[in-house]
Amino acid sequence: xxxxxxxxxxxxxxADVVEIVGRTVPLKKTGANFSGLCPFHSxxxxxxxxSPTKQFYHCFGCGKNGNAISFLMEHAGMNFVEAVKDLAxxxxxxxxxxxxxxxxxxxxxxxREKQATLSDVLEKAGAAYRKHLRSSPRAVDYFKxxxxxxxxxxxxxxxxxxxxxxxxxxxxPNYDDPLLAESGLVIVGEDDxxxxxxxxxxxxxxxxxxxxxxxxxxxCIGFGGRVLGDEKPKYxxxxxxxxxxxxxxxxxxxxxxxxxxEAGYVLVTEGxxxxxxxxxxxxPNAVATLGTACTPExxxxxxxxxxxxxxxxxxxxxxxxxxxxxLDGALPYATDVRSIKFLFLPAEHDPxxxxxxxxxxxxxxxxxxxxxxxxxxxxxxxEGCDVGTAEGRAHLAxxxxxxxxxxxDGALKRxxxxxxxxxxxxxxxxxxxxxxxxxxxxxxxxGTARPRRPESPxxxxxxxxxxxxxxxxxxxxRLLLGQAQAWDQxxxxxxxxLCGLSAPHGPLFAWLDSQVHExxxxxxxxxxxxxxxxxxxxxxxxxxxxxxxSTTAASxxxxxxxxxxxxxxxxxxxxxxxxxxxxxDLERYRALHARRRGLEATL
Numbered sequence: 001x002x003x004x005x006x007x008x009x010x011x012x013x014x015a016d017v018v019e020i021v022g023r024t025v026p027l028k029k030t031g032a033n034f035s036g037l038c039p040f041h042s043x044x045x046x047x048x049x050x051s052p053t054k055q056f057y058h059c060f061g062c063g064k065n066g067n068a069i070s071f072l073m074e075h076a077g078m079n080f081v082e083a084v085k086d087l088a089x090x091x092x093x094x095x096x097x098x099x100x101x102x103x104x105x106x107x108x109x110x111x112r113e114k115q116a117t118l119s120d121v122l123e124k125a126g127a128a129y130r131k132h133l134r135s136s137p138r139a140v141d142y143f144k145x146x147x148x149x150x151x152x153x154x155x156x157x158x159x160x161x162x163x164x165x166x167x168x169x170x171x172x173p174n175y176d177d178p179l180l181a182e183s184g185l186v187i188v189g190e191d192d193x194x195x196x197x198x199x200x201x202x203x204x205x206x207x208x209x210x211x212x213x214x215x216x217x218x219x220c221i222g223f224g225g226r227v228l229g230d231e232k233p234k235y236x237x238x239x240x241x242x243x244x245x246x247x248x249x250x251x252x253x254x255x256x257x258x259x260x261x262e263a264g265y266v267l268v269t270e271g272x273x274x275x276x277x278x279x280x281x282x283x284p285n286a287v288a289t290l291g292t293a294c295t296p297e298x299x300x301x302x303x304x305x306x307x308x309x310x311x312x313x314x315x316x317x318x319x320x321x322x323x324x325x326x327l328d329g330a331l332p333y334a335t336d337v338r339s340i341k342f343l344f345l346p347a348e349h350d351p352x353x354x355x356x357x358x359x360x361x362x363x364x365x366x367x368x369x370x371x372x373x374x375x376x377x378x379x380x381x382x383e384g385c386d387v388g389t390a391e392g393r394a395h396l397a398x399x400x401x402x403x404x405x406x407x408x409d410g411a412l413k414r415x416x417x418x419x420x421x422x423x424x425x426x427x428x429x430x431x432x433x434x435x436x437x438x439x440x441x442x443x444x445x446x447g448t449a450r451p452r453r454p455e456s457p458x459x460x461x462x463x464x465x466x467x468x469x470x471x472x473x474x475x476x477x478r479l480l481l482g483q484a485q486a487w488d489q490x491x492x493x494x495x496x497x498l499c500g501l502s503a504p505h506g507p508l509f510a511w512l513d514s515q516v517h518e519x520x521x522x523x524x525x526x527x528x529x530x531x532x533x534x535x536x537x538x539x540x541x542x543x544x545x546x547x548x549x550s551t552t553a554a555s556x557x558x559x560x561x562x563x564x565x566x567x568x569x570x571x572x573x574x575x576x577x578x579x580x581x582x583x584x585d586l587e588r589y590r591a592l593h594a595r596r597r598g599l600e601a602t603l
Contacts, residue, residue: 003084003510005503007096008069011084014091015068017055024075024258039075040064042262051588058588063595070496076216077257077304080499081514086217111242118183118243121172122212122220125185128171129159129210129223136160139209142228146273146352152280156255157212161205161225168203175201184222184238205236211272213237213244213290214254216301224251224272224290235271237291246290248297251275257305259284265308265339267367268294269351270322274312277352282360286351293325299333300488308339310370312351315344324380327373331406332521334373335489341370374416377403378423393424400424401435408485410558473498473505476564478543480512483557485521487512494565497572508536563603570599 018034021027027034027050038048038059047061058065064074072083088095133139133153139160143153161167168185169175180186181201189200208225215221222238238244250268252275260266263285269275271288278286289298294311302309311326313319323342330340343366345354355363371379381400386392400420407413421431476498480487487495498509515522515530522530524544531537573596580589 003081003507004096005506007093008084008500011088011091011093012055012067012069014093015055015087016052017057017068017071018050018052020068020087020090021050021057021071038062038064039258040261054583054585054588058591060591063591064493066493066496069500070492073492073496075257077301078216079513080495080510114182115243117179118241119219119221121179121183121185122222122243124171125168125183126157126159126210126212126220126223128168129161129212130157131159132162132167133158133160133209136162138228142209146277147356148276148280152276155279156252156276157214157220158276159210159212161203161208161210163207165202165206167206182241184241184244204238208236211251211276213249213251215243215249216254216257218254219243221249226273235291246292247295248301249290250287250298250301251290252279252287253301253305255279256285256287260306264306265310265367266302266306267343267351268298268302268309268311268326270313270319271350274351278355281352281355283351283355283363293322294329296329296332299330303333303338303488304492307337308341310341310343310367312343312345314347314350316347319344319347323376327376327380327403328406330373331377331403332408332485333488334412335408336410336412337489340373341367342373342376343367343370374412374419377416378419381420382423387423396420397424397426397431397434405435408489472564472568473501474543476561476568477505477508477540479557479561479564480509481527481540481544482524483561484512484516484523484527486558486561487516488521489558490561490565493569497565497568504536504539508539511536566599566603570596570603573599 018027021036022034025036025039025048027036028046030049032051032053034050034052035046036048036050037043037046038061040048040059041062041064043061048057048059050057056065056067057071066074068087069080069083072078072086073080076083076086078086085095143158148158166175168180172180175186181188185204186201187204189202205223205225208227211224211226212220213222213224222241222244224238225236227234237246240246251272256266256275256279263283265285267278267283267286269278269286269288275286275288278284287302299309309330311323311330313323313326323344326342334340345351345366349357351363354366378400381396381403383399385396385399387396397420404413404416404420407416417432418428421428424431426434490498495509495513499506499513501509511531511534512527515527528541528544531540573592577589577592577596580586580592
């Protein structure tokens with residue numbers, strides 16, 4: 001969607017960055033500014049400042065800086081469009097949507113209203129469950145036996161659903177309200193046999209300890225319930241609703257988000273109780289999938305908060321199968337600057353029991369020694385193959401090909417090609433040619449250099465009958481439209497820089513951001529179809545018609561794009577330096593100047 005630049009400026013003028021930051025970071029007045037511990041890196045003395053007059057934040061320790069929108073992107077893991085919508089909602093502003101018809105806008109408004117109403121219903125149920133927990137000795141004893149303190153129970157909002165079939169009727173006087181069924185709290189069955197044609201209604205969760213599931217904004221969107229004994233099913237989740245999708249949400253992410261930066265990684269476990277127990281035992285950086293395999297959407301969401309993911313699974317066959325599915329979901333996001341590992345505990349242990357028997361330090365060592373994605377990929381491909389025979393090695397190569405192809409282009413992918421080639425006893429060039437369908441290159445005599453291929457000149461565009469230089473924004477847009485997977489490899493600062501450009505480029509990047517977020521990286525052909533009818537369609541079509549970026553190799557495009565963005569950032573830093581001098585803010589000027597000089601040294 002395209003958000004007018006004028007609206008973004010109006011939103012930033014109305015928003016108070018001190019208020020936005022202060023909701024998650026304890027701030028103390030220090031002169032004209034506010035200061036606190038940086039939420040983006042671990043520190044003991046405050047180096048993070050927020051300026052109410054200039055409406056920006058800056059950390060002198062890690063260099064993070066920006067406005068209210070970029071703070072939501074960096075801290076809450078939102079994309080640009082999500083951050084604008086969230087900030088606008090906090091100040092009662094309606095985001096204009098230029099690319100939607102009035103009917104579509106009205107329908108979207110109704111959906112947002114329903115989502116807000118469902119969240120209110122779920123919050124009310126959660127409060128009732130927490131109240132019931134205090135009056136249920138059995139439920140309290142269950143958590144005590146698992147070592148959960150009152151403080152941790154409060155942090156996660158743990159509760160208890162009583163045994164009765166219609167306990168929620170005391171919470172919601174209108175038990176027939178359709179919202180109770182839409183939110184997943186009540187099940188509507190067959191005719192109740194009263195002869196009045198009424199369907200039987202009863203609570204979904206009964207006699208279970210309750211785990212509220214929250215989105216990254218802290219809103220309750222569903223529940224997980226666990227039996228107190230050995231009844232089946234042991235775990236029960238809310239069904240899919242307008243506010244909850246188990247393939248996208250992760251239990252504990254809201255509670256863990258601030259701890260991920262301190263720990264340096266996120267630990268993905270298999271159940272709610274693992275998350276709660278780990279938080280109790282000193283590992284508050286854990287999350288869990290919700291009764292489903294880890295999906296690409298889960299991994300994508302996690303990488304908004306950290307660059308390092310460790311999947312923890314039982315060492316039995318079921319754990320290996322779950323790890324294999326997680327591998328499929330993680331591979332498209334395994335860039336050269338990210339770390340993905342797989343931790344397999346002994347079959348008789350889960351993280352809770354392992355820590356209680358061997359200690360937190362032993363578990364931390366296990367995390368540090370977890371299997372890297374590169375090794376696990378080859379292990380997964382080797383499974384069931386007799387590598388002592390040519391047939392077995394060929395089978396290994398066939399298994400490895402679809403996994404390797406999911407990786408984004410980069411140094412890791414090329415190194416893995418070499419390792420796979422070694423495992424199947426083929427030359428790297430032969431394996432590359434086999435997988436790509438190209439004939440292998442003829443080997444050159446030792447000591448001779450590969451002839452350099454002449455670079456393709458970038459055709460400039462014409463303006464009013466004359467040649468005009470291609471702008472950096474044009475060039476960046478052309479590269480990203482041709483290689484959309486590169487968008488996920490950019491930082492939140494890069495996203496904010498591009499989406500914050502003036503029209504038409506800013507709206508084009510914001511549209512691309514929403515496309516990648518909703519549908520994943522798409523080839524230009526599909527993006528071309530999706531953009532038709534959108535206000536930025538003309539710019540996108542012109543760039544991709546005049547340019548050659550769509551034929552650029554992914555690795556070359558990534559390097560080219562990084563250079564472009566660094567140069568654009570340098571220009572922005574120069575403008576901010578000028579503004580700092582005009583405002584007589586020498587401290588900010590020195591920080592900006594030092595960052596710019598460091599960036600220029602790499603160009």
